[in-house]
Amino acid sequence: GQTNEPPPPPPFPHIVGIDFGSQKIVVSLASPDVRIPVIVRNDISDLQTPNIIAFNAEQRLIGENAKGRASVHPECSVSQVSCLLGQTNDYIKSLKPPLNFEDGHIKVPYCDKESSFRPVQIAAMIFKRLGKYVDHSNDTQDETTPVRHCSITAPSGSTPQQRAEIVNAAQIAGFNVVSIVSEHVAVATLYGLKRSVADAPTPTATTTTSVSTTTPPPDNNTPPEETQRNVVFVDMGHTHFSASLASFEKGKVTIQAECNTLIGGSNFDSYIYDYACDIIKQKYDFDVNKSARYVVRLQAAAEKAKNNLSTLKETDLTYATPDQDIKIPISRAQFESWVQPLISKIKALLDTFITKIDKTITIHQVEVIGGGTRIPIVSSIIESVFGMALSHGLDSTLSVGIGAAAYGAAITTGYTSYVVEDKTKTTDEGVFGFSQEALEQFIKIENELTAIDDLVERRAKLRNDLESFVYATKSHLIEAKFADCFDEKSKEELGKELQSYALWLEDSADHTTSVEEYTQKLATAKETATKIAPKLFERLDEIEKEKARAKAEAATAAPTATNKKSKPKTNQQKLEAAASKKEHGNKLFVDLDYYNAIRRYTQALELLKSMFDEKPEQKEESNKLKVQCYLNIAGCLLKEKAYQKVIENCKLALEIEPDNAKALFRRGQAYYEIKEYELAREDLTRADIAMPNNKQIVQLLNNTKKQISIIQEKEKKMYSKMFS
16 A cells, blocks of 8 residues: 655755646646746646546547537546545545446546546546646756656645545656645745745755845845734635634744635535526426536536626526527526525634634734635625635635645755644554555556557647648748749649648548658658759758757847846837737747747737727737737647637637637637537638638538538437337
């Protein structure tokens, strides 16, 4: 068996922090050269990753890529994976939508067969992908070996078995777990580190290095620090509620008290879900619970309605059945009356918590985090119990993940002398988790599955490389700067050759095309094109060499007052900086660096969103740039197969330009890929009207109509058998 508390390892150069939340995952990285751990973005440059995995005929999909498939095929997906670890069989069988769970294994259709995995293996698959995010992070690019030393959060009140299985899952994925830290301890560690970092001690003989070698000197105008500051942290996430009291002194935090319960945002969602479910059954004679697909959609709609009611006094829950679109009005007053049982439990828990606090301790601040604390009635009850205004000084969604890395660094690395004492911690006596033999078997299986994923990703990259080569070369045929690279005969010959490869790509879109075939096609395409138009590729080679020289010169140039860019302040400066970011993103897209392209487009959007009091012409230019950035992000995400994110970004573009053909087409592509054919047809029809006779739009629209006809024919045959 494995214990959940591994022995403290020697100092490490980096510590990965992982907030393995029930709904979202946050990854951070602690390094000697940064004061506060930094967030590690995922493969589509998001700060958070949905805790969900989906399976298809050839690979495993994680996070955003999994959400699209899960909405259409929930039987092929597993969500809230952290909630499955260390749980009883009865608990797992009670989940909604139900999992195909038997004899401790979750069964899913994968690689054209039914496969069985233990929950710890499912969690390990996600941890494995998180490791890739760390590898791709700019902060670990210079590392010779993968950064795999990590500190992982566990919910307050988690059992020894749950903590042990978190460790096991990370070990299967190749991580060395230096600590399992309670969420409230992680948050308190971050709060204390932020508070004391300006006064970080100078390195001594017993401290290898301070939190930062660039710590500024103390400000003589800073008021004297309190000898002790007592802060209550209240956190309500998707499935848990907790409160803790931490006392802060210079260079140290002490966790004095803690309480927790299994109440979270999902419990509040369930009241809206049940109400909507009853309305839909009574008024529309439709049973949502008869299909996992309909359950997942109503759960998402209920959560969205709850979030809306945090800022609005009333909202509509929107839901689509196969026959009609439904709107159910819900008011905040209704919602608050339904959730009174939950509020009563939270109040009772907090009242008991206060009685446990030493009467000599004065509470100076109540800090709230977690999405659930945004619910007005929840924040009101917290405020009333403690009798003071709530503070929102920490990031509500990222603090636990950053705190996990901060805690791991504090107890292992030696480059911070920050001390954390947890008086609420209990020792796990006994042996928990899986045996070493079982872990070795799980690791072997995971490595085999990773090899399959790598093969699929390699094939997808080769296909993208071939597509990019074909379509980039086709565009060069009509660019004026390359006009002298070929005559009319070679231009026509190259055009025909490229078109033949484009048609081959259309015919080989399924997963039966091998890596070898794509490799051969790409090599042949480049060889043939170079023979037909050698001057074009000589010119392109010169351009690439010039880019490399310019990049090398920029990297070696010493920073000076003249080349150091100042932060844009005026609206015009922000517009120019945003346009520059967008152009940089375009270059990265051409280079197939979709991750960094998304980052540049996102940076451009952040600049545009920070503008205010724009002149009409500035507003017009800003909107134009926003649409371009949203569509370019959608283009990158299509390559990454993150279809739900494609839909979201196209929606944002369409809010600015409702009839933008490119936005409608790309959203239609995403809907088609997740098999939402009716929605795809609607968008593609509108795109066809906005941009008539476009071959790509027409072709995809025809394919969509064919798929709808196939489904209708199947349903017709099914119903004829039912009533014959």
